[in-house]
Amino acid sequence: IVLTQSPGILSLSPGERATLSCRASQSLSSSKLAWYQQRPGQAPRLLIYGASSRTTGISDRFSGSGSGTDFTLVISRLEPEDFAVYYCQQYGGSPTFGQGTKVEIK
């Protein structure tokens, strides 16, 4: 299953809303999609699983939605620590990742 993320780069200011998209090449059963945040020099960090369930300890500024082939991660109000690369990952079959969306400071 191929995951395509858009846009590749999102240039925004702190306090703005970020909307990230992830499209799957085939429908994901039971919305088996996760989102990760990766800061420079760090391992990926799980934000969302099951397309919309937030992991313990993750701010409610992060929300996931979608089903089938189209999924979205929204960061409601960007904080300085949110500027990072975000990856979607599907686990409906052999796990695969999207190529990432970099959220950078405008």
Add this chain to the structure above:
Amino acid sequence: QVQLVESGGGVVQAGGSLRLSCAASGFTFITYGMHWVRQSPGKGLEWVGVISFGGSTQYYPDSVRGRFTISRDNSNNTLFLQMSSLSAEDTAVYYCAKEASPYTSGWYWDYWGQGTLVTVSS
């Protein structure tokens, strides 16, 4: 707290072998499936394989099947990745990662190690 600490990375010649280890602590290791995931600048994040919580089952993607073997020592809370017939395409940071729920096959990961760099030189 959960900790995953990889070791064993380094520079290896093409065609060579390397064994990575991942020392786990802070959770009941024997109840969780464990995975390896790698990241390279050219290929992004790539799942490398899984071993079930009991150690009886492993799955691999086509890119490494037959060359990589995952094993675990549940008495010492350690995960291993044995890599052979390495090529430049295997150059990456290798992470071990813990499944988010015990006993299940939900293949997404709530804790990752810091990663260990493997460089395959030609």
